[in-house]
Amino acid sequence: MRILELLSTAWTSVSTHKLRSFLTILGVVIGVAAVIILMSVGKGATAQIVSNFTSLGTNLIYVQPGSSSEGNVRGGFGSATTLTLEDSEAITETIANLSGVAPYSTSMSQVITGTENMMVRITGVTPDYQMVFNAEAINGDFITEYQYTRKSKVALLGSEVATTLFGEDDPVGQKIRMNNNIFTVVGVLKSTGSSTQNSTDQIILIPLTTLQGMMSRSLTTTGDHIVSQIVLEVSDKKYIDQVKEEVTQLLQERHEIEWGEDDDFSISTMDELLSSITESTQTMTILLGAIAGISLLVGGIGVMNIMLVSVLERRREIGIRKALGARERDIWGQFLVDSALLTFAGGIIGVIIGWGGSFLVNYTGLMTTQVTADIVILAVAVSVGIGLFFGFYPAWQASRLDPIQALRSE
Amino acid sequence: MNVIELHGITKSYAMGKRELRVLQGVDLSVEKGEMLAIMGASGSGKSTLLNVIGLLDRPTTGSYLLDGKEVSKLNSKELSLIRARKIGFIFQTFNLLPFLSAIKNVELGQRYAGIKDSVAAREALVRVGLEERIRHRPSEMSGGEQQRVAVARAVAKSPPIILADEPTGNLDSHSSREIMEILSILSVEQEMTLVMVTHDNNIAHYCQRIIHIQDGQIIKEENL
Numbered sequence: 001m002r003i004l005e006l007l008s009t010a011w012t013s014v015s016t017h018k019l020r021s022f023l024t025i026l027g028v029v030i031g032v033a034a035v036i037i038l039m040s041v042g043k044g045a046t047a048q049i050v051s052n053f054t055s056l057g058t059n060l061i062y063v064q065p066g067s068s069s070e071g072n073v074r075g076g077f078g079s080a081t082t083l084t085l086e087d088s089e090a091i092t093e094t095i096a097n098l099s100g101v102a103p104y105s106t107s108m109s110q111v112i113t114g115t116e117n118m119m120v121r122i123t124g125v126t127p128d129y130q131m132v133f134n135a136e137a138i139n140g141d142f143i144t145e146y147q148y149t150r151k152s153k154v155a156l157l158g159s160e161v162a163t164t165l166f167g168e169d170d171p172v173g174q175k176i177r178m179n180n181n182i183f184t185v186v187g188v189l190k191s192t193g194s195s196t197q198n199s200t201d202q203i204i205l206i207p208l209t210t211l212q213g214m215m216s217r218s219l220t221t222t223g224d225h226i227v228s229q230i231v232l233e234v235s236d237k238k239y240i241d242q243v244k245e246e247v248t249q250l251l252q253e254r255h256e257i258e259w260g261e262d263d264d265f266s267i268s269t270m271d272e273l274l275s276s277i278t279e280s281t282q283t284m285t286i287l288l289g290a291i292a293g294i295s296l297l298v299g300g301i302g303v304m305n306i307m308l309v310s311v312l313e314r315r316r317e318i319g320i321r322k323a324l325g326a327r328e329r330d331i332w333g334q335f336l337v338d339s340a341l342l343t344f345a346g347g348i349i350g351v352i353i354g355w356g357g358s359f360l361v362n363y364t365g366l367m368t369t370q371v372t373a374d375i376v377i378l379a380v381a382v383s384v385g386i387g388l389f390f391g392f393y394p395a396w397q398a399s400r401l402d403p404i405q406a407l408r409s410e
Numbered sequence: 411m412n413v414i415e416l417h418g419i420t421k422s423y424a425m426g427k428r429e430l431r432v433l434q435g436v437d438l439s440v441e442k443g444e445m446l447a448i449m450g451a452s453g454s455g456k457s458t459l460l461n462v463i464g465l466l467d468r469p470t471t472g473s474y475l476l477d478g479k480e481v482s483k484l485n486s487k488e489l490s491l492i493r494a495r496k497i498g499f500i501f502q503t504f505n506l507l508p509f510l511s512a513i514k515n516v517e518l519g520q521r522y523a524g525i526k527d528s529v530a531a532r533e534a535l536v537r538v539g540l541e542e543r544i545r546h547r548p549s550e551m552s553g554g555e556q557q558r559v560a561v562a563r564a565v566a567k568s569p570p571i572i573l574a575d576e577p578t579g580n581l582d583s584h585s586s587r588e589i590m591e592i593l594s595i596l597s598v599e600q601e602m603t604l605v606m607v608t609h610d611n612n613i614a615h616y617c618q619r620i621i622h623i624q625d626g627q628i629i630k631e632e633n634l
Contacts, residue, residue, distance in 0.1 A: 326494075
């Protein structure tokens, strides 16, 4: 009841000074809108990255060469040469509950057709690659087991590579030249969108055996075949930890790693990758929000400024109310509710504008944005909090006015 | 029974290094239902005396019994409460809130006393003859009408004491007479005590008693 009365009085005073009220909350409106737009961009980016990764399936385990220990200097991705095709074969033979094992190797190479040439990343793969990476040949076929064992010189083109090399022509059956070898194009991969990290649009897939035959340094000192990475697909998510454990043990045995020594490989699951990626994008989101939050703070100072002016302007009203028996607490509460109502209104308008803005950003296709309930609630709560915080001092000043002085003022 | 009883009330303000003594020992008793006028030249201390009686200002020394209760030592919260329940103010400049309608202004007078009675508020406006102006804002009313709203605001919470500071100072003689007649009737009907500051002799003669103040002291008392 009392709250309702306070709110209705506050509403009266806010709506009698429409222009001033609007100017007061403009800073809060802009601040809240900025927070919502920037945080929705951050959230959208996170969501997009997560969906890119999960589109590959969350049952994946990545085995990479190199030390997993932190703090040591680590070479670039794939720079270590400790992982081999033989490791991969051993995994296939001994580890249960795997539905796919996809070792691969990459190499940059010049690709030449009759009229075009370009530098492309060549990835040597096994037939399992198709299933593990959800790769799909929209035109032609994927590399077969037969082509793999025969070290056939066949190539699958990423969609962008195909367009660059052959334009509108059908590439299937055409010849391309890489490292002085002639390859026959057997298919074109379905486009996965060039912005995603796992895009296959700009690469060429050939049989791993073929690639190793072409590369100069493809063997370890013991004669094993080096691969860049082995990706395992587990048949069911519940086996992930078990498989990770077994693979670690197997590779430790094969690589003769003693107790207490650092592993020369690292194993991470899709979940682990996802959580480290979302962690960093969340940090970015919070950072963006904090930057926008500064403008909200400036808006709050604007509110305090106007509230102080408003206290001066309404001295007479304060005097009248005090003469009628208002306690300091009544006056104080009144001004506090006033400024909280103002900034609450600012918050709501800011949410609407921010929501619209983030929708527009999404609509233009520049960035994916996502407005979530928690951002909206946070922004509105923060703006009310700002009203209370920055309204506190003016309200206190108002409550301390001497009624006789206040009544005398014009 | 005395509603207001002042004994040896002094009030001084520090004016730089000098002390300005506005009230220099005032003794005054006002009975329930009495109408009292305080007269005096400007600067005589009559407004300060009214502020002390209205609990807007604390006396420097002296005792003040309001309805039999000592109030000169109360804190500002307790004073607010007594002001809300027992005292109705009427000002020279009306002091209505410009953004509120007549009825809302009257209800505001009740609110701090913890009363919410829109029937009584409406009745108060009817009694001052403003039943057709209930939803009007102060800017849409004449001075006399505004002061009648202020009277309604003061009496709507049925306080034992009404304090009026030059209630007719801004009004023409016709409106002044109307206001004084309303106040006289209310004072009799509701047994309200009225203390009024004025320098208009005609207005003062609506009261039963007039006291004259000069240099912070009561110098003359007339019973009419």
